[in-house]
Amino acid sequence: MLLVEICGSLVALGYIFLTIYEDNRCWYFAVLSSIIFAYIFFQAELYFESVLQWVFVVLSIRGAISWNSGKTREEPLIPRWMSYKERLTDGAFCIVGTLSLTAIAYSISVSRSISISIPPVVAYLDAFITVGSVVATIQATRKATESWLSWICVDLLASGLYVYKKLYITAFLYSIYTLLAVYGLNKWRAKKRSLWP
Numbered sequence: 001m002l003l004v005e006i007c008g009s010l011v012a013l014g015y016i017f018l019t020i021y022e023d024n025r026c027w028y029f030a031v032l033s034s035i036i037f038a039y040i041f042f043q044a045e046l047y048f049e050s051v052l053q054w055v056f057v058v059l060s061i062r063g064a065i066s067w068n069s070g071k072t073r074e075e076p077l078i079p080r081w082m083s084y085k086e087r088l089t090d091g092a093f094c095i096v097g098t099l100s101l102t103a104i105a106y107s108i109s110v111s112r113s114i115s116i117s118i119p120p121v122v123a124y125l126d127a128f129i130t131v132g133s134v135v136a137t138i139q140a141t142r143k144a145t146e147s148w149l150s151w152i153c154v155d156l157l158a159s160g161l162y163v164y165k166k167l168y169i170t171a172f173l174y175s176i177y178t179l180l181a182v183y184g185l186n187k188w189r190a191k192k193r194s195l196w197p
Helices: 002-020 026-043 047-069 084-111 120-141 146-164 168-192
Strands: none
Touching: 002 026, 002 168, 026 047, 047 120, 084 120, 084 146, 120 146, 146 168
C-alpha cells in the first residue's frame, strides 16, 4: 500500500503543479491520481473520500473540456474572482452538504446496526472535506481564484484527518498541497492583477 500511496502522491503533485501554471494537461493527472486515491481510501475504509475520487474523475473531465474550450473562444478562460452570490451559494452548499452527508452516514449506521467508532467531530470533518473538495474542484474548473482559498482550508483539515487515520504519506501530501495552494493563489492573483472584489 505504501508504494501505491507514494505513486498516487507523485501523480497528484504533478496535477497541482500543472494547475498552478494553467496547463490543460493537469486534468489528465487529476484523473489518474483520483483513480489511485479511490483505491487507497477504499482500503483505508474512508468511503466518502473513495467515492469523492470518482466525483473528481468526472469533474476533471469537465475541467479539461472547460479549459480547452477557451482555445476556441475569442477570449480564453482566465482566472477570475467569483461574485458575492457565487461565494454565498458555495458556502451554503458546504454547510448543507456537510450536515446532509453526516446525517446519511449516521442513518446508515443505525439502520444496519453498525457502531460508528469515530468521534462525531471526525464524521463532520470527513463530510466537510468531501463537500469542500467538490466545491473547490468546481471552482477550479471555472478558473475561480477562490478555488485556491477553498483548497487551503480543505487541505489543512484533510492533513489532520489522514494523520488520525494513520495515512502519514497522504497527510504529508496534503500539507504540501496547502503550501502549493498558497503559491497558486498568489500566482493567479498576480496574473489577474486585481484586488479582492
